[in-house]
Amino acid sequence: MASESTITTSSYIKHHLQNLTYGQNADGTWGFAASAQEATEMGFWAVNVDTIAVSLILGALMMWFFRGVAKTISSGVPTPAQNFAEMIIEFINDTVRGSFSGGKNDLVAPLAFTIFVWVFLMNLMDLLPVDALPMLVAQGAAAMFGADPHHVFFKVVPSTDPNATMGMALVVFGLMLFYSFKVKGAGGFIGELALEPFGKWALPINLILETVTLLAKPFSLGLRLFGNMYAGEMVFILIATMYGAGLLLGPVAGVLQIGWAIFHILIITLQAFIFMVLTIVYIDMAHQHH
């Protein structure tokens, strides 16, 4: 694919949409996949190293920043960092107070805060130039481990990997189930599934409808974030392919890139916000008695 001397638009796009996958090869050895096909053959127990690495680094960055602010916090004249942190915390606090009505719960606000900041940082990776980090990683891998730079894939934006977004959605789903059982008990939860909306005489229909509704929540939550980021990244990659078209289209691509990036600032914030609000609302719904 990309090891051929000519890079086509199609191979460029596919190269950018391939994760750096670590797993067991078909011949039994462990290593990084050199092509999309090898990555598929690794099956279930393969790890997308780039997604995990970038998201963990961003998570650590987030914790480092807010921990630093929390340690040096003062009631006097606040530092810029403290101002910034307080702004975010107040914003999250308002949102949680506005959307959550399930009584006392110490988990929801920190959870909402973590989700918002972490998802935002992951989405923010979208604004880096499409080739910058992948090239750096490919050249670094070539220099350090002697890898063929054309076969080193690196997908910078963790939220364009459905594994990351669906993983977060699954955690939220687990919390929904946990609080449903905790607040309403097993009987209350099953009753909610079986006796609504049509009463006890239409039990099978209720069960089907409510189960679908329940399962659709984490599914749409994860896929919405993934889809938006994937589409945004796709547009960035397509604009980047225009740079190969010479002096005529290059400046156009530059303008498009800036325009889309500015528009994308709105989208990445909005999607992080939506993910957070829906998490709060779902957990709130798990607290409601019927």
Added chain:
Amino acid sequence: MDMGLVYIAGALMIGLGALGAAIGVGLLGGRFLEAAARQPELVPMLRTQFFLVAGLVDAVPMIAVGLAMYVLFAVAG
């Protein structure tokens, strides 16, 4: 497979997604302006909700655009 069908599939994805989003955002924006005209003091609260719902409406067509681009340029190209 006939490659022409891939292009038609991409066109349908973008077109129908845009259609739905246009109706949705049109309704949403109209109601937002109505509400803002009726109760201007609620505008900051309404704007937050407006963007939230706009993000929800916008999600599916954006996903369709992304997938259509992938189909048009990576699968067909």
